[in-house]
Amino acid sequence: xxxxxxxxxxxxxxxxxxxxxxxxxxxxxxxxxxxxxxxxxxxxxxxxxxxxxxxxxxxxxxxxxxxxxxxxxxxxxxxxxxxxxxxxxxxxxxxxxxxxxxxxxxxxxxxxxx
DNA sequence: ACGGTGACGCTCA
DNA sequence: TTGAGCGCCACCG
Numbered sequence: 456x457x458x459x460x461x462x463x464x465x466x467x468x469x470x471x472x473x474x475x476x477x478x479x480x481x482x483x484x485x486x487x488x489x490x491x492x493x494x495x496x497x498x499x500x501x502x503x504x505x506x507x508x509x510x511x512x513x514x515x516x517x518x519x520x521x522x523x524x525x526x527x528x529x530x531x532x533x534x535x536x537x538x539x540x541x542x543x544x545x546x547x548x549x550x551x552x553x554x555x556x557x558x559x560x561x562x563x564x565x566x567x568x569x
Numbered sequence: 570a571c572g573g574t575g576a577c578g579c580t581c582a
Numbered sequence: 583t584t585g586a587g588c589g590c591c592a593c594c595g
Binding site: 571572573574575577578579580581582 | 585593
Binding site for chain 3: 493
């Protein structure tokens with residue numbers, strides 16, 4: 456039986472480049488509406504993140520299917536939220552994927568993956 | 570079993 | 583709008 460964390464990873468894997476999802480929405484998609492916090496916990500433990508790859512190999516990656524793009528998960532108010540490798544790293548990767556971050560926030564109207 | 574932890578979120582002042 | 587406060591929940595020791 457798949458754990459909550461695995462559900463979280465599966466849902467997160469669906470977020471395409473250039474889009475983001477929120478911890479709360481991931482929680483709902485994983486079937487536990489009030490576990491936004493636990494989602495962060497799960498992602499934090501995940502070792503299969505993009506940071507384990509160079510930004511270069513990332514560009515042509517087809518690895519999207521295996522790796523969990525946890526940098527695409529942000530807070531519901533548009534602020535970045537945490538990141539195991541540091542929020543600065545998170546900001547860089549997102550920017551590289553084409554997402555505009557203004558005053559530390561992302562416009563969810565525009566970038567939220569539905 | 571129980572209590573602490575944390576990459577969260579909502580409410581209210 | 584911004585921040586403190588508090589509730590939440592999967593995990594782990």
